[in-house]
Amino acid sequence: MPLIKETLLTLLLSSAPALPLGQNLETISAFFLDKKFKTDALGEGPGQHDSDPLYRLDAFDCTTFVETVWAMHRTTPGQDWTQTLQDIRYRNGQVHFTERLHFISLDWMPYQQSKGRVRDVTADMGVPLQESKTLITRKGWYQKKHQAQLTDFTSRYPKDEPQRVQLKYLKFGELLDHPAGLEKLKVELKKGPLLANFVRPNFDTVASIGTHIDISHQGFLLLKDGSIILRHASLSLLKVGDEDFLDYMKFYRHHPTLKGMQLIRLL
CATH class of the missing domain: 2.30.260.10 (putative xylanase like domain)
Known part of the structure; x- marks a missing residue:
């Protein structure tokens, strides 16, 4: 397993009990205060065109911060918040670069509106x-x-x-x-x-x-x-x-x- 993926999985597993799943947006967003900024923080994972991880807790750009917080807000404890994240980031949750909702006004907003979100x-x-x-x-x-x-x-x-x-x-x-x-x-x-x-x-x-x-x-x-x-x-x-x-x-x-x-x- 690539080192970056192993490190992120370890971080996720160690942090999982403390994740504020299902709570309000303010509480969840505060959980990530002072985490570092990283451009294009997420991708489709190792070996893909964009090899950045599918999810992470240590660094964000503006959109991945919004998406991660929102995914946790929509996920109750015991559910897989990372699946909710992919449902937000990709058309029909299909994890593929060309199915990612790249443009906010043209792709991301109309898609979320079509889902009533x-x-x-x-x-x-x-x-x-x-x-x-x-x-x-x-x-x-x-x-x-x-x-x-x-x-x-x-x-x-x-x-x-x-x-x-x-x-x-x-x-x-x-x-x-x-x-x-x-x-x-x-x-x-x-x-x-x-x-x-x-x-x-x-x-x-x-x-x-x-x-x-x-x-x-x-x-x-x-x-x-x-x-x-x-x-x-x-x-x-x-x-x-x-x-x-x-x-x-x-x-x-x-x-x-x-x-x-x-x-x-x-x-």
């Missing part, structure tokens, strides 16, 4: 929304980043074409300028943490990854001592950590590409 509450804040329109080209991404999987992708999805994804989002400045919207957000957070999908409308990453993208980051918003906190696996923090969300929005208010967020209730 998420509800978009962005409009519930009563703040004027913006619309993002982004042309996402899966095939271009495979050609640029994953040529070894291009043939498999085109054989599975021969009719796949570039798709223009439209989504509504809250602009940071709009929310900051509408105190009533912030209060509505706090009321919503009293029901439990929300998933925030951070939006970069039609962000031009063609030269680097072969396509435009629109969602570049994910994290949880939660209410803590009356303040809105962003809990996320952050490249800037180099770990899973908490940040004051008002300060976060003020910092990015005039950013040239990062404009706002979707708010999602994970069911």
Whole structure:
């Protein structure tokens, strides 16, 4: 057994009794505070195109942090949370690189919506929304980043074409300028943490990854001592950590590409 897999299995087995399975998102996400940030933390396992492990507890990127926490939330003690994780990460739970839900707006969100697992509450804040329109080209991404999987992708999805994804989002400045919207957000957070999908409308990453993208980051918003906190696996923090969300929005208010967020209730 490859060393990395053996080490991770040992870690999982030793930690299993303490895993907060079936608890609320805030409790589970707190379990992973200060774990290190690692880009592309999960894959399909040793010997596969993406040989990173199928699951781990020691390091996360933004999406694998969200997926791991959510999987544990949906799994009761005695059940296999890693199976729940694969059901979230892959179409029909089929563990294969080309079945992974790579693009948040084009793949991940529509799939979770089709399963009745998420509800978009962005409009519930009563703040004027913006619309993002982004042309996402899966095939271009495979050609640029994953040529070894291009043939498999085109054989599975021969009719796949570039798709223009439209989504509504809250602009940071709009929310900051509408105190009533912030209060509505706090009321919503009293029901439990929300998933925030951070939006970069039609962000031009063609030269680097072969396509435009629109969602570049994910994290949880939660209410803590009356303040809105962003809990996320952050490249800037180099770990899973908490940040004051008002300060976060003020910092990015005039950013040239990062404009706002979707708010999602994970069911």
